[in-house]
Amino acid sequence: MDAEVFRAWMTSAAEVIHANRDYLTALDAAIGDADHGINLDRGFTAALSALNARNGAAVHMTPGRILAVTGSTLVSEVGGAAGPLYGVAFRRAGHALGAATDVDLSALCAALEAALAGIQELGAAREGDKTMVDALQVALRGFRQAIAAGASQDDALSVLAEAASAAAIATIPMQALKGRASYLGSRSVGHQDPGATSAALICGALRDAARAMPLTVPGLAVR
Ligand code: ADP
Ligand code: MG
Numbered sequence: 001m002d003a004e005v006f007r008a009w010m011t012s013a014a015e016v017i018h019a020n021r022d023y024l025t026a027l028d029a030a031i032g033d034a035d036h037g038i039n040l041d042r043g044f045t046a047a048l049s050a051l052n053a054r055n056g057a058a059v060h061m062t063p064g065r066i067l068a069v070t071g072s073t074l075v076s077e078v079g080g081a082a083g084p085l086y087g088v089a090f091r092r093a094g095h096a097l098g099a100a101t102d103v104d105l106s107a108l109c110a111a112l113e114a115a116l117a118g119i120q121e122l123g124a125a126r127e128g129d130k131t132m133v134d135a136l137q138v139a140l141r142g143f144r145q146a147i148a149a150g151a152s153q154d155d156a157l158s159v160l161a162e163a164a165s166a167a168a169i170a171t172i173p174m175q176a177l178k179g180r181a182s183y184l185g186s187r188s189v190g191h192q193d194p195g196a197t198s199a200a201l202i203c204g205a206l207r208d209a210a211r212a213m214p215l216t217v218p219g220l221a222v223r
Pocket of ligand 1: 033193
């Protein structure tokens, strides 16, 4: 996967977050403060602008640089919990890729693991706490196993995306132990976590970008 794929990933992520902005915000209205979709839409829009502003050098930007610029933009543009958490995730992933111009599945897996480690260092959430960590941890476990089993790139990325979607849905019966939703105690049960849902959308965008399929179908929400 070259820089084109990573640029397409960020474009697809921005599109799918935009298409699901109101859905993510409605999920956050139930157990948070109704800003998750608005926050991320603003952040990814700004990230695309930052990537395009460097357009002169765009062809020379490495995959790692594309992710690092995205992460830095999310940190500076997005408030709340999700901005810094996704920001550190993309920055760590970018740094893990280093100067590579072509990224294979195992390098991508290592980068995504670095992203998850960054999220957990910053937010201290563990699996089962009803956060974005749930989607990412389950997705990465499936991705790692698929790669070890010799899956094709498309199959491995499909496992990543589908496992993340299933894990987002699996947050519904959980009680939130981290973040704003944890203030609700047992009243957080019965609602899908917004951050786990956006994480699943971003994983889906990666699969779609690697397939070189433009993501134009609205309503690919994880419902
Ligand atoms: P805020 O809660 O500050 O309004 P957002 O609404 O943008 O921020 O994001 C909320 C999402 O952030 C939650 O649904 C959850 O998935 C994620 N989140 C919150 N706190 C943490 C944490 N400590 N670790 C990981 N993810 C978290
Ligand atoms: Mg919120």
